[in-house]
Amino acid sequence: MKIGNTEIGKVALAPLAGITDMAFRRICRSFGAGYAETEMVSAKALSFNDKKSFELMELSEDEHPCGIQLFGSEPNVISNAAVLAKNEGADVIDVNMGCPAPKIAGNGSGSALMKNPKLCGEIVAAIKSKVDLPVTVKIRKGFDSENVNAAEVAKICEQNGADAIIVHGRTRQQYYSGKCDLDIIKTVKSAVSVPVIGNGDVKDIKSAQKMLEYTGCDAVMVARAALGNPWIFRTLKEYFDKGIIINPPSHEDKLKIMREHIELVCSYKGERLGMLQSRKQIAWYLKGFNGAAKFRNEAGTVSTLDDMYSLIDRVLCYQAENK
Numbered sequence: 504m505k506i507g508n509t510e511i512g513k514v515a516l517a518p519l520a521g522i523t524d525m526a527f528r529r530i531c532r533s534f535g536a537g538y539a540e541t542e543m544v545s546a547k548a549l550s551f552n553d554k555k556s557f558e559l560m561e562l563s564e565d566e567h568p569c570g571i572q573l574f575g576s577e578p579n580v581i582s583n584a585a586v587l588a589k590n591e592g593a594d595v596i597d598v599n600m601g602c603p604a605p606k607i608a609g610n611g612s613g614s615a616l617m618k619n620p621k622l623c624g625e626i627v628a629a630i631k632s633k634v635d636l637p638v639t640v641k642i643r644k645g646f647d648s649e650n651v652n653a654a655e656v657a658k659i660c661e662q663n664g665a666d667a668i669i670v671h672g673r674t675r676q677q678y679y680s681g682k683c684d685l686d687i688i689k690t691v692k693s694a695v696s697v698p699v700i701g702n703g704d705v706k707d708i709k710s711a712q713k714m715l716e717y718t719g720c721d722a723v724m725v726a727r728a729a730l731g732n733p734w735i736f737r738t739l740k741e742y743f744d745k746g747i748i749i750n751p752p753s754h755e756d757k758l759k760i761m762r763e764h765i766e767l768v769c770s771y772k773g774e775r776l777g778m779l780q781s782r783k784q785i786a787w788y789l790k791g792f793n794g795a796a797k798f799r800n801e802a803g804t805v806s807t808l809d810d811m812y813s814l815i816d817r818v819l820c821y822q823a824e825n826k
């Protein structure tokens with residue numbers, strides 16, 4: 504599966520604000536995610552030289568291909584931001600046309616763009632005129648149940664040069680609840696000739712296979728199911744590449760992966776900020792362990808790597824005692 508000339512494989516990590524930082528992207532890539540994206544970056548903030556927004560675009564050398572996702576609503580501002588993203592090493596520019604959050608959609612960006620398909624096309628055309636990189640758009644089913652227009656938006660984006668379409672099968676109104684609508688992904692796939700990446704509720708082999716087979720989409724993007732579970736990419740890759748169903752990692756291995764992940768976060772962000780930002784990640788990793796509720800609460804208080812190492816020891820002891 505290619506976006507433009509960029510090979511991305513069949514299973515990608517979706518952008519997740521506050522989560523898909525360099526450490527998490529690298530961990531997911533090491534488990535076989537063929538492609539990942541930064542979280543959404545404000546084109547407007549980049550135009551004001553905002554340091555934090557530039558930091559969000561930093562990519563490590565070993566994580567290509569990687570897309571940088573931009574949000575905004577002004578073709579000129581977002582296309583200038585695309586030039587900056589290219590300078591940071593982006594392999595693909597993705598435009599967020601799906602974010603439901605009021606502070607984004609309320610400003611006419613994210614999912615609000617779907618109310619104005621013509622503007623969606625203008626944004627894609629503006630980016631294509633300024634950077635020679637593949638451009639994708641990440642859209643939803645529509646803004647709400649009365650305005651289901653993913654196929655229309657996808658077509659306009661394609662006509663204006665989009666190299667692939669990513670569709671999340673929920674409306675903005677639904678946020679992240681309700682079921683992902685596979686039919687809308689199928690409709691988008693038959694409406695355009697560029698590749699389509701399906702997104703929504705892919706959480707295991709069965710749901711990934713159903714998404715691919717039922718909708719005919721070219722690849723799938725996994726978001727929430729990767730939280731505390733980056734080995735999902737190995738499970739899916741082994742299955743789609745070789746037809747092999749592998750066992751999930753043991754408790755010990757899961758904690759080892761968590762440890763490596765959080766150490767990587769701290770190596771990038773420093774221990775203080777790294778540990779603060781990692782509390783939710785640690786809680787996700789501990790899902791499904793014996794005593795998870797108690798240990799996940801404790802995860803909310805870790806402040807140093809030593810706190811985490813001690814938590815890991817206690818979790819392992821508890822597993823051994825409560826087999």
Ligand SMILES: Cc1cc2nc3c(=O)[nH]c(=O)nc-3n(C[C@H](O)[C@H](O)[C@H](O)COP(=O)(O)O)c2cc1C
Nearest residue numbers: 517518519520542543641671703704705725726727
């Ligand atoms: C906490 C959170 C943050 C998200 N941040 C982004 C984002 O920055 N850009 C984006 O396009 N989608 C974002 N999404 C949407 C996901 O990429 C994805 O489309 C959605 O979660 C559906 O996929 P899933 O059912 O596999 O979780 C976010 C979702 C969540 C839950």
